[in-house]
Amino acid sequence: MESSRVLEIFKEITRIPRESGHEEKINAYLLEFAEKHSLEAKSDKAGNVLIIKEAAPGYENVPALVLQSHTDMVCEKRPGVEHDFEKDPIKYVIEDGWMIAKDTTLGADCGIGVASQLALLESPLETGRIECLFTVSEETGLDGAYALEPGFISGNTLINLDSEDEGELFIGCAGGLDTTAVFNYEPEDAPAGYEEVKLGIGGCTGGHSGDDIDKGRANPISIMACFLYTVPDFRICAIDGGNKRNAIARDISVTIAVPAEDVEILKQGFIRFCEDVRAEYAVTEPDMEYSFSQCGPCKRKVVGKTVSESLAAALFAAPHGVLAMSRDIKGLVETSSNLASVKMTGEGVIRIGTSQRSSVTSARKAAGLKVEAVFALAGAEVTHESEYPGWQPDLNSAILKKTRRAYEKLFGKEPVVRAIHAGLECGLFLDKYPGLDMISFGPTLRGVHAPGERLDIASLDRFVRLLEEVVVNFAKE
Numbered sequence: 001m002e003s004s005r006v007l008e009i010f011k012e013i014t015r016i017p018r019e020s021g022h023e024e025k026i027n028a029y030l031l032e033f034a035e036k037h038s039l040e041a042k043s044d045k046a047g048n049v050l051i052i053k054e055a056a057p058g059y060e061n062v063p064a065l066v067l068q069s070h071t072d073m074v075c076e077k078r079p080g081v082e083h084d085f086e087k088d089p090i091k092y093v094i095e096d097g098w099m100i101a102k103d104t105t106l107g108a109d110c111g112i113g114v115a116s117q118l119a120l121l122e123s124p125l126e127t128g129r130i131e132c133l134f135t136v137s138e139e140t141g142l143d144g145a146y147a148l149e150p151g152f153i154s155g156n157t158l159i160n161l162d163s164e165d166e167g168e169l170f171i172g173c174a175g176g177l178d179t180t181a182v183f184n185y186e187p188e189d190a191p192a193g194y195e196e197v198k199l200g201i202g203g204c205t206g207g208h209s210g211d212d213i214d215k216g217r218a219n220p221i222s223i224m225a226c227f228l229y230t231v232p233d234f235r236i237c238a239i240d241g242g243n244k245r246n247a248i249a250r251d252i253s254v255t256i257a258v259p260a261e262d263v264e265i266l267k268q269g270f271i272r273f274c275e276d277v278r279a280e281y282a283v284t285e286p287d288m289e290y291s292f293s294q295c296g297p298c299k300r301k302v303v304g305k306t307v308s309e310s311l312a313a314a315l316f317a318a319p320h321g322v323l324a325m326s327r328d329i330k331g332l333v334e335t336s337s338n339l340a341s342v343k344m345t346g347e348g349v350i351r352i353g354t355s356q357r358s359s360v361t362s363a364r365k366a367a368g369l370k371v372e373a374v375f376a377l378a379g380a381e382v383t384h385e386s387e388y389p390g391w392q393p394d395l396n397s398a399i400l401k402k403t404r405r406a407y408e409k410l411f412g413k414e415p416v417v418r419a420i421h422a423g424l425e426c427g428l429f430l431d432k433y434p435g436l437d438m439i440s441f442g443p444t445l446r447g448v449h450a451p452g453e454r455l456d457i458a459s460l461d462r463f464v465r466l467l468e469e470v471v472v473n474f475a476k477e
Contacts, residue, residue, distance in 0.1 A: 001120055003463075006119045006460065007115070010111050010114075010115035014090040014111065017087060018071055018072055018107070026071045027071065030051065033051070046136060046146075049071075050131060050153065051132045053120075053127070053132075056475075059126060064157075065158075065159070067117050067159050068160050068161065069114050069117060069160070069161040070113075070137075070162065072136060074109070074244055074247060076247060078104075081103040090105075091103065094457070098454045098457065100453075102451070102452060106454065107453075112455060117134070125471065127472065131154065133153055135425060141388075145388075145425035148428070149432075150432060158438045162425070162442060163424075164444065165416075166462055167411075169403055169407070171400055171439060173359070173422060173424040174210065174359045174420070175357070175387070175427055176355060176356065176388050177357075177386070178386040179371045179372060179383070182352075182383075183310070183351075184348055185349075186304065187303070187347060188301060190235055190299070190300070194258060194297070194298045196237055196256070196257055198254070198291070198293045199291070199292055200254075203285070203287040204217065204248075206247055206450040208246065208248070208448050209340065210336075210422030211420070211421065213248070213321060216283075217285065218284065218288060219248060224252045227269075229313055230273075231312075232262075234308060234309075235258075235305060236254065237256060237300060238253075238344060239253075239350065242341035244341070245354070249340060252342070271290075310379050311342075314374055318371060319337040319367065320339040326419075329418065332418065333357075334358055336356070336367075337370070337371060338355045340355060354371050356368045356371065357423060391419075395417075399474075400439050403466070403470050410466060410469055443456060
């Protein structure tokens with residue numbers, strides 16, 4: 001099993017459309033792979049796929065080992081980039097030891113996990129029974145893991161391949177919750193003498209709403225709301241900010257109608273405000289940019305004054321970022337909230353997407369209620385959905401001990417053992433298969449869930465060596 005083969009398979013995967021909810025083509029690829037290699041395979045109603053490599057002669061009594069990754073990817077691109085995720089292959093470059101998608105997400109999360117499973121399945125390694133589980137729609141709600149039926153897998157030990165820091169072994173993760181707020185309004189004519197102006201903030205780094213929430217990155221939705229909160233008289237004409245719930249927003253554009261006599265004052269105030277914000281985020285957001293353009297007299301329907309002001313106030317007040325740090329594990333974010341998106345989703349409807357994470361169930365629920373309180377007070381309808389449990393660390397885990405021992409043997413040093421604030425499917429697997437012994441590890445990825453996502457190729461080699469060592473010694477032991 002060579003890392004070069006894993007990379008070769010991953011390059012094939014980058015040509016297959018696999019946005020969350022649209023995994024049909026990657027699933028067909030997996031089933032064709034199984035048929036080509038004469039491996040048993042099955043899929044369930046949700047679209048999860050399991051490919052089985054039976055035990056080699058002499059290894060029939062070795063307990064089955066489950067390897068797991070998800071087939072979908074977060075599909076994000078830079079503003080103005082022409083890319084159709086339903087049909088276009090991911091464009092990438094190899095630079096300075098990194099595989100990089102400069103204008104879109106790369107999909108190494110979790111395409112590298114998928115590729116490593118396939119490389120292992122086709123390898124001549126002698127092992128016990130290997131069950132490779134490929135789940136769907138992890139990025140949008142862990143749908144595949146939710147739908148996994150008892151008995152679909154038989155192994156009692158599972159290696160999750162959805163981590164992003166080589167040299168670190170993960171034995172716990174946060175649970176999550178999505179909270180949606182909807183403002184309903186009656187479109188109305190703009191007052192006489194009002195002009196349209198378009199405000200934009202973009203070029204922000206964004207990132208993973210779990211892994212990167214503590215990095216001090218700007219949220220342009222919160223920033224724009226802060227400015228709008230100070231504007232004395234405006235009506236919203238259009239608003240569009242952020243995208244996926246599990247990604248930190250990178251940009252926002254808002255068109256508002258204001259009295260014609262206020263336009264120049266508004267422009268100067270916006271410029272001063274944005275320059276101050278750029279100075280505030282100079283370290284984490286070196287590419288932040290802003291724009292202001294005048295669009296002439298407002299001749300279209302607008303959001304009324306009350307809803308416009310309530311929306312701005314709620315977006316400004318909504319929690320975003322780290323809410324609490326763990327008191328048990330140094331440096332681990334315990335609870336956070338991500339103000340992910342604000343969209344006009346139809347005439348008379350503005351929808352706000354947020355997500356909350358915590359390794360503590362009560363704290364996660366409280367964070368969701370805090371977001372609900374803010375938007376409910378502003379007059380929005382609020383719902384919660386897609387809640388999933390966390391995965392509590394087990395320092396006595398047998399697979400942890402074996403993986404730690406394998407890492408020390410290969411690299412002559414101890415790996416870091418920790419929990420992660422991002423959500424993994426392991427908590428749901430544990431709900432469905434009590435007693436399942438699990439660990440998660442992977443190569444080094446950076447910038448996941450955002451354009452510019454990249455894979456450290458040297459770390460891929462170490463990851464593949466570790467995976468092979470663990471699998472082979474699992475069979476021997």
